Amino acid sequence: MSVSDKRICVVGLGYIGLPTASLLATKGFEVHGVDVSQYVVDTINDGNIHIVEPDLDILVKSAVNSGKLRADTKPIEADVFIIAVPTPFIDGEENKKPNLDYIKDATNAIAPYLNKGNLVILESTSPVGTTDEVVARILQDRGLVVGEDIYIAHCPERVLPGRILVELVENDRVVGGVDETSTEVAVSFYEGIVRGEVLATSSKVAEMVKLIENSFRDVNIAFANELSMICDEENINPWEVIKLANRHPRVNILQPGPGVGGHCIAVDPWFIVDRAPELANLIRTARRVNDAKPEWVFRRVKKCAEKLRDPVIACLGLAFKADVDDLRESPALDIVRRLREENIGQILVCEPNIEKSEEFELSNLDTIIERSDIVLVLVDHKPFRKITAASLKEKIVIDTRGVIT
Ligand SMILES: NC(=O)c1ccc[n+]([C@@H]2O[C@H](COP(=O)([O-])OP(=O)(O)OC[C@H]3O[C@@H](n4cnc5c(N)ncnc54)[C@H](O)[C@@H]3O)[C@@H](O)[C@H]2O)c1
Secondary structure, eight states, rough: OOGGOEEEEEEOOOOTHHHHHHHHHHHOEEEEOSSHHHHHHHHHHOOOOOOOHHHHHHHHHHHHHHHOOOEEESOOOSSEEEOOOOOEOOOSSSSSEOOOHHHHHHHHHHHGGGGTTTTEEEOOOOOOHHHIIIHHHHHHTOOOOTTTTEEEOOOOOOOOOTTTTHHHHHOEEEEEEEEHHHHHHHHHHHTTTOOOOOOEHHHHHHHHHHHHHHHHHHHHHHHHHHHHHHHTTTTTTTTHHHHHHHSTTOOOOOOOOOOOTTTTTTHHHHHHHOOOTTOHHHHHHHHHHHHHHHHHHHHHHHHHHHHHSSOOEEOOOOOSTTTTTOOOOOOHHHHHHHHHTTOOOOEEEEEOOOOOOSSSBBBHHHHHHHHEEEEOOOOOOGGGGGOOGGGGTTTTESSSOOOOO
16 A cells, blocks of 8 residues: 555644644645544644744745645545543642553544554653553454454653654654564554654553653652752852763763743653552652752742832743743743742743733733842743843843753
């Protein structure tokens, strides 16, 4: 079967699903995108995008205009089904638990459209065992024989927002089937679409690989964050300390920040803790250190503000990381909300990647800096990296990202 005869159904058209669907469409596949949001479906069918990602607008427009990409709220029959729906957590007292409802809903939604020979790929980041114990089980309960009628595999996404279109193609991919045939079929599919190496394994290993990649980052960022608070007590600059320590040939400390946000690093380690609560102590502690950092930043701002009459605080950035519009689990957003709720002065906000916010009045960077007594840098967005310490001489500067030099 040639590429142009192959139909792919991508379920979930967000930061992962939409770039994947449009990329596959521009490679010649016939792509049917599915999303539960009618707004998302309509936006895409109009050739537009509902998320910010460099060059995605051009890719989606060209995919839709060529007739190779269509979106709908319902799946259709296809050769390959890719599930890229959210996998958030449910807040618990002690630990947080994965919410697999989106994966279950997506699997149930595609089940009636599956035919012999189809490949089902779970790309959503998932707790170990999900591909086998949730996706395969639901489909088996519908009478499909895995490894004979259909093939099921997990292929986690490890793209970096802001570089998604490049990394979707260039990154190495770990592909694990629920059985050997599924692995073979899925590996051959990815080999046809990516330039990176496709590494074959089992679905459980593939799930764990993704989770530990993000836990590795989380634990190391927690170390940097803890260090930054200790340095603050000692009145020394953590970025200078880290820069000098990293001159050691075998030391590579990451950068501290206001906390850890986003859909991945702040979430995925909990999937490991949930399965191994007695063993995952370091991973759990790192999560707690990183989750506590926004409160520490808030208290620091409050302490400075208390010294001033009617303080005006310029908050630079709301997104969870540099140069994206993504506010999910954003520590910057938590801090700004908290400052406003607690009435810690007049809060001015600049978020250059968002045009309009329902929650905050967004202003121009120069205006808020000029009007402020305190400049609080929360995200290292490109325009903020150009600000010099000399230009803020009259202000109190709280730089959680170490960008003002
Ligand atoms: N965003 C990233 O950078 C990134 C990186 C690596 C892995 N991931 C993982 O990829 C998965 C998807 O993340 P995302 O960032 O694309 O999420 P997202 O929230 O941007 O998009 C998910 C989309 O799925 C839709 N959806 C929800 N339930 C659905 C259903 N039952 N059927 C059809 N559509 C449904 C939503 O309306 C939404 O448009 C998650 O598991 C995430 O952890 C994300």
